[in-house]
Amino acid sequence: MHQFPKDIGWIEVICGSMFSGKTEELIRRVQRAVYGKQKVQVFKPRIDNRYDETQVVSHSKLKVTSTPLERAEEIFYKLEPDTQVVGIDEVQFFGAEVVAVVEALANKGLRVICAGLDQDYQGRPFEPMPQLMAVAEYVTKELAICVVCGNPANRSQRLVSSGERVVVGAAGAYEPRCRKCHVPEPTEGTPPQTLELFD
Numbered sequence: 001m002h003q004f005p006k007d008i009g010w011i012e013v014i015c016g017s018m019f020s021g022k023t024e025e026l027i028r029r030v031q032r033a034v035y036g037k038q039k040v041q042v043f044k045p046r047i048d049n050r051y052d053e054t055q056v057v058s059h060s061k062l063k064v065t066s067t068p069l070e071r072a073e074e075i076f077y078k079l080e081p082d083t084q085v086v087g088i089d090e091v092q093f094f095g096a097e098v099v100a101v102v103e104a105l106a107n108k109g110l111r112v113i114c115a116g117l118d119q120d121y122q123g124r125p126f127e128p129m130p131q132l133m134a135v136a137e138y139v140t141k142e143l144a145i146c147v148v149c150g151n152p153a154n155r156s157q158r159l160v161s162s163g164e165r166v167v168v169g170a171a172g173a174y175e176p177r178c179r180k181c182h183v184p185e186p187t188e189g190t191p192p193q194t195l196e197l198f199d
């Protein structure tokens, strides 16, 4: 990350496949802002209740307090006057209106950090991520490890039978795969490897 701009707001997007570390990176940036004595608020879509109803939780169990929302516009009502940094996880679940909300916050002078999936289970751009990435000052793309071949993974393989774009889930419902190993239709999961280093 370059030196931060002064006296203006900006947008950071953290994107990538599932398990690539988007939420960990969001939490890392939020924690550093807190160390910097900045007032931070974190939001997430209420639909993301996989690990917790209110907290943002990474697959590795890092946690941060958040406010769940039905719609992105609610941020305007929940925003406290002294907030300087806004974090939003699972931003792909907010509709197209999140782009205007994030832009309005940045235009007010806030630092806005958005984390979300850039591709859906078929490998298609997951709106509104392309629009957010276009207007962001900073875009970071994270990669997971393909569970089939061990290469860097930029796709999320769906393992449960559904043609809906939105299906909330974690391990057992999705796994990270590279472009060679990913298939656009739901398929069987990869048997877990025995990891001698871990229980």
Ligand SMILES: Nc1ncnc2c1ncn2[C@@H]1O[C@H](COP(=O)(O)OP(=O)(O)O)[C@@H](O)[C@H]1O
Pocket (backbone or CB within 6 Å): 016, 017, 018, 019, 020, 021, 022, 023, 024, 025, 057, 058, 059, 060, 142, 143, 144, 145, 146, 147, 176
């Ligand atoms: N195949 C994998 N590749 C990379 N990380 C994995 C994999 N499977 C599980 N993980 C775990 O997922 C963590 C990332 O979790 P998280 O930040 O919640 O990802 P994301 O928000 O991108 O889905 C990693 O630090 C690691 O502990």
Ligand SMILES: Cc1cn([C@H]2C[C@H](O)[C@@H](COP(=O)(O)O)O2)c(=O)[nH]c1=O
Pocket (backbone or CB within 6 Å): 017, 018, 019, 022, 023, 050, 116, 117, 119, 120, 121, 122, 156, 165, 166, 167, 168, 169, 170, 174
């Ligand atoms: C690929 C894909 C994913 N989802 C869902 C599954 C999870 O609930 C989230 C992504 O979570 P993560 O923090 O990035 O691991 O999105 C979906 O609804 N549709 C999809 O195509």
Ligand SMILES: [Zn+2]
Pocket (backbone or CB within 6 Å): 146, 147, 148, 149, 150, 151, 177, 178, 179, 180, 181, 182
């Ligand atoms: Zn692969």
